[in-house]
Amino acid sequence: MQIRDILEQKGSDVYTVLPTTTVLEVVRTLNEKHIGALVVSNKSGKIEGIVSERDILRHLESCKMEMPVSDVMTPMNKLIIGHLDDTIEYAMTMFTKNKIRHLPIIEGDRLVGMISIGDAVASQLSNVEFEKKALMDYITGSYAQ
Template sequence: MTVKKIVEHKGSNVITLPMGRTVNHAIEILIRHNIGALVVVDEKNKPVGIISERDILREIHNRGDAIHETPVERVMSSELIVGVLEDTLDYVRCTFTKNRIRHLPIIEGGNLVGIVSIGDVVKALIKEKDTENKYLRDFIMDKYPG
């Protein structure tokens, strides 16, 4: 299975945050949408970074009193790790593990077309294994004619 299946199921609407906004604004959006990360975009809506709950907690710990004025550019991860629609779930799972991340923006032709979380990948892998197990059980129980 590829990332494309997850994006098709989940949808390609990605909640983003324009550069220049504050960390406090990012917190408001994360809470409003019940999500764990925001892709930060430039004025042309191109991804330039990602800010996660973990990034925000670290900043609160380091500079808690200044969080209201802190620009997201100061806190976000600017070395953006991205995926493409053709990536397999196993490859993405390894990307999450190797880089210790939980959200992967999906890019096609330089444009943001989706975002996949580690939860999305785990859910898809479980569904895939459950389906495979059902067919194997049916085969063993001789439920197929022939």
Template sequence: MTVKAILELKGHDVVTLGPNEKLSEAVRILAEKRIGALVITNGDRKIVGILSERDIVRTLAKDGAAALDHPVREAMTAKVKICNEYHTVNEVMEIMTTGRFRHLPVERGGMLDGIISIGDVVKRRIEDVEREAEEIRAYIATA
């Protein structure tokens, strides 16, 4: 299965925020939407960073509650790992595991096209394993 297939099932919607917004606004959105990361864009769907819960915790530990008034650009991860629609589930799992993160923006033509989470990847991988097991059972039953 590819990233394209995952996005066809889950959609291409991504919650984004500008790099000049306050960190408190990012926290509000994450809590309201019950998500773990925001893709940071300049409004043109060009990815300039990603802000995860982990980024926020590190910033709060360093600067205390005053960090909530800082712009998102000071807390975000600017060197964003991305994937495209042709990456496979196994390739994406490797990228996420190696980088130790749970959200991976999908880029198409240099612009944000979607986002996949470790939950999306695990769900699809489980579906693949269950399908393969069923195919093996069917093969054995007909042999």
């Protein structure tokens, strides 16, 4: 299964904010949308980074709610990304190896979606359930002939 398969199921909508957006506005948006991360992009849509709940918590002691999100985000040069043709196994390796929970999906220089570790786990569980059912049907002889 590829990342494109997850995005086809869940959709490719991604919430974004400007680098000048305040941390308070980011927290409000994360809570309002029930999400864990936002892509930070400039007015022309170029990605500048990502801001997650963890980014905000990591800077909490020095963070002022009116400071711009660019002060706490993970910048583009440190951003870990995925592509539509990457496998779910690749994405899960990136999540685990880098201790991240969100993976922006880029094609060329364009943001085409974002998946979370929850999306990857759900897709794997769905595959396992399908395989289990197919094997049980095969074993019991109840599969379609």
